[in-house]
Amino acid sequence: MSLPSGVFQESYGQDMAIFRTRTHWILLLAFLALLFTMPVYFSDRMLTILTIMGITIISVLGLQILTGYCGQISIGHAGFMAVGGYVSAVLTAKLGWPFWVALPSAGLGAGIVGIIFGLPSLKIKGFYLIMATVAAHFIIIWVILQLYGITGGADGLSVPRPEIGGLVIKSKASYFYLVMIITCLAIYLAKNITRTRAGRAFVAIRDNDLAAEVMGVNLWIYKLTAFFIGCVFAGVAGALLAHYYAFISTDSFPFMNSVWYLGMLIVGGMGSIAGVIFGTVFLKLLDELVTIFGPTLAVIFPAIAAQAAASLGLIMRGLVIIIFLIFEPRGLAHRWELIKSYYRRGPLSY
Amino acid sequence: MISFLQLVVTGFGLGMVYALIAIGFVIILKCSKAFNIAQGQFVMIGGYLGFTFLVTFHLPVWASLIAAVAVAIVMGLLIERLTLRPLVGQSVLAIIMMTIALGTVLDGIATLVWGGEYKAYHGVLPTMTLKVGELSVPPDTLIGIIVSIIVVAILMILFRYTKTGLAMRATAEDEQVVQSAGIKVTTIYAISWVIACVVGVISGILLGSVSGVSTALEEAGMRAFAVVLLGGIDSIGGAIIAGITLGILENVSVRYLDPLLPSGGGLANVFPFIVIIIVLIFKPHGLFGLARIERI
Numbered sequence: 001m002s003l004p005s006g007v008f009q010e011s012y013g014q015d016m017a018i019f020r021t022r023t024h025w026i027l028l029l030a031f032l033a034l035l036f037t038m039p040v041y042f043s044d045r046m047l048t049i050l051t052i053m054g055i056t057i058i059s060v061l062g063l064q065i066l067t068g069y070c071g072q073i074s075i076g077h078a079g080f081m082a083v084g085g086y087v088s089a090v091l092t093a094k095l096g097w098p099f100w101v102a103l104p105s106a107g108l109g110a111g112i113v114g115i116i117f118g119l120p121s122l123k124i125k126g127f128y129l130i131m132a133t134v135a136a137h138f139i140i141i142w143v144i145l146q147l148y149g150i151t152g153g154a155d156g157l158s159v160p161r162p163e164i165g166g167l168v169i170k171s172k173a174s175y176f177y178l179v180m181i182i183t184c185l186a187i188y189l190a191k192n193i194t195r196t197r198a199g200r201a202f203v204a205i206r207d208n209d210l211a212a213e214v215m216g217v218n219l220w221i222y223k224l225t226a227f228f229i230g231c232v233f234a235g236v237a238g239a240l241l242a243h244y245y246a247f248i249s250t251d252s253f254p255f256m257n258s259v260w261y262l263g264m265l266i267v268g269g270m271g272s273i274a275g276v277i278f279g280t281v282f283l284k285l286l287d288e289l290v291t292i293f294g295p296t297l298a299v300i301f302p303a304i305a306a307q308a309a310a311s312l313g314l315i316m317r318g319l320v321i322i323i324f325l326i327f328e329p330r331g332l333a334h335r336w337e338l339i340k341s342y343y344r345r346g347p348l349s350y
Numbered sequence: 351m352i353s354f355l356q357l358v359v360t361g362f363g364l365g366m367v368y369a370l371i372a373i374g375f376v377i378i379l380k381c382s383k384a385f386n387i388a389q390g391q392f393v394m395i396g397g398y399l400g401f402t403f404l405v406t407f408h409l410p411v412w413a414s415l416i417a418a419v420a421v422a423i424v425m426g427l428l429i430e431r432l433t434l435r436p437l438v439g440q441s442v443l444a445i446i447m448m449t450i451a452l453g454t455v456l457d458g459i460a461t462l463v464w465g466g467e468y469k470a471y472h473g474v475l476p477t478m479t480l481k482v483g484e485l486s487v488p489p490d491t492l493i494g495i496i497v498s499i500i501v502v503a504i505l506m507i508l509f510r511y512t513k514t515g516l517a518m519r520a521t522a523e524d525e526q527v528v529q530s531a532g533i534k535v536t537t538i539y540a541i542s543w544v545i546a547c548v549v550g551v552i553s554g555i556l557l558g559s560v561s562g563v564s565t566a567l568e569e570a571g572m573r574a575f576a577v578v579l580l581g582g583i584d585s586i587g588g589a590i591i592a593g594i595t596l597g598i599l600e601n602v603s604v605r606y607l608d609p610l611l612p613s614g615g616g617l618a619n620v621f622p623f624i625v626i627i628i629v630l631i632f633k634p635h636g637l638f639g640l641a642r643i644e645r646i
Contacts, residue, residue: 047405064598073442073443073446075450075458095614101558102448119631120627120630120631120634123630123631123634124630126385126442127385127442127446127583128579128583128630128634130385130446131575131579131626131630132627132630133624133628133631134572134575134623134626135623135624135627136620136627138572138620138623139620139623139624139627142620163469217556237369242633256454259450259454262447262450263447263450263451264442266447270443274465275516310458310461310466311458311459311461311462311466312458313458314454314455314457314458314461315454315455315458315459315462316452317454318451318452318453318454318455318458319455321447321449321451321454322433322451322452322455325437325444325447325448326433326436326437326441327449329444
């Protein structure tokens with residue numbers, strides 16, 4: 001079981017709670033305190049890394065619901081992020097909408113585009129669906145480039161700093177707070193979505209869609225719901241990214257990002273919200289390691305100096321995904337559960 | 351009219367190469383039920399191999415071809431044994447992610463070895479021009495058509511008249527029956543990966559000799575997916591027909607539609623994806639694919 005021994009549920013409320021024991025609450029509060037005091041003792045560079053990590057977590061949460069829970073594999077997630085980013089950018093920069101209205105609109109816009117490209121999922125699955133989502137990514141980027149008058153095409157668009165109630169979010173630290181608050185809310189929301197009726201329906205569809213349909217799960221509605229929810233998360237993440245850089249262009253959403261998001265799911269663990277956090281942090285830290293050690297490697301092997309960093313990044317990330325697929329297909333989240341149960345049962349495991 | 355026919359002819363040549371790439375994909379899919387996203391990377395590696403052997407080492411064409419095929423065989427065997435064998439029986443997603451990861455590793459290796467730069471080797475392959483009336487077939491197109499036809503013919507003979515080919519077709523039909531008949535399925539998997547690698551490398555050399563090679567060459571793989579989906583995912587004949595259709599359509603539509611678009615077009619880049627979406631919405635199993643009926 002996922003609880004320490006000696007803890008008993010006495011009501012349905014207790015049984016459904018995410019944080020059940022006093023230790024859970026203490027750990028949560030300690031973590032939040034640590035998280036929100038980070039600007040005090042971390043440099044701006046660390047804050048940048050953490051902010052990008054937070055934005056990525058929001059996006060991958062959407063992908064987790066869509067792919068990990070509902071089984072609809074999507075390699076077009078960066079495209080949906082681009083939709084959200086551009087919706088928010090155009091609304092704030094061209095129409096002068098406030099940030100707190102533009103952000104939900106970005107989520108909504110991405111969600112609607114997600115539904116449109118989710119329509120083929122009603123007829124197809126597996127590889128066919130993957131190709132449909134890949135196509136979605138490239139078509140979205142192409143349309144954005146074609147709508148020159150609205151989006152600025154290849155030149156991009158500068159985006160104003162977010163402003164909430166007269167407070168302009170300008171410094172790295174304040175943006176870090178904004179992103180972290182939204183990230184925590186998104187994690188809480190995603191965790192709860194997976195426990196609702198819709199969440200259970202998603203799991204049923206993932207495990208066997210025909211059986212789910214026979215049981216009375218409406219595939220049509222729930223598959224599109226999954227696409228909508230997944231893309232809303234992506235849209236919000238895209239909008240946050242656009243406002244963070246204060247600039248948006250299609251280069252911010254490369255196709256390979258969609259692939260890495262799936263990689264984060266593999267590394268973290270499919271069908272687990274905690275897995276999203278593990279996977280994102282793991283792969284992002286790996287990137288940072290490559291950034292740090294790339295130049296060192298270039299000094300050791302001068303022959304490959306020019307391309308060392310770029311190629312090392314690609315090879316490392318590819319290898320990590322290959323190794324996880326072969327040796328730990330259930331991801332870090334599964335490993336974490338094993339460690340927890342070992343700790344709870346030890347020293348007398350049964 | 352002549353310019354239109356000219357576009358059709360060059361499109362035909364391009365389409366044959368796309369079909370060749372698509373065939374590699376279909377062979378792996380039929381034999382080992384694995385969707386190989388890394389097929390585009392095989393093509394890119396092929397292009398770079400062609401550059402290395404033809405330009406850097408100054409080998410004659412036949413020797414470079416043999417050397418490239420040898421490298422492709424080793425590559426296919428290694429890939430199958432190290433990455434795909436441990437995943438036999440895993441979910442579609444696991445296998446697809448594996449081939450994607452494989453693709454990025456190959457990308458990284460290409461960047462490491464060749465710097466990921468643009469390399470051109472025009473005119474190294476033998477040239478011959480064919481003129482039919484006012485219509486001229488460019489030399490590289492002609493070479494593409496001839497080599498593609500030869501490779502397809504060899505594959506057809508392999509599948510139709512050899513024992514290995516028979517075993518591969520049987521594996522595509524039913525793995526368990528094949529195993530009980532004493533055929534080693536893992537060997538068949540390895541052979542199918544080797545064939546896919548060889549075919550990919552050859553088409554890479556062909557494409558590289560036309561337009562040069564860079565890491566962008568792997569986008570040819572994306573076009574191959576459009577070909578595969580249009581032709582039906584498990585049909586080799588479908589892949590050939592769809593490849594030619596798509597090559598011609600792409601050439602013609604880019605020529606006539608691009609000027610009509612607001613920001614200068616770039617239709618060639620999205621054309622395969624538009625085809626993919628249309629095919630998936632209206633005819634998910636392609637023109638010649640087998641529609642599968644699922645039961646619980």
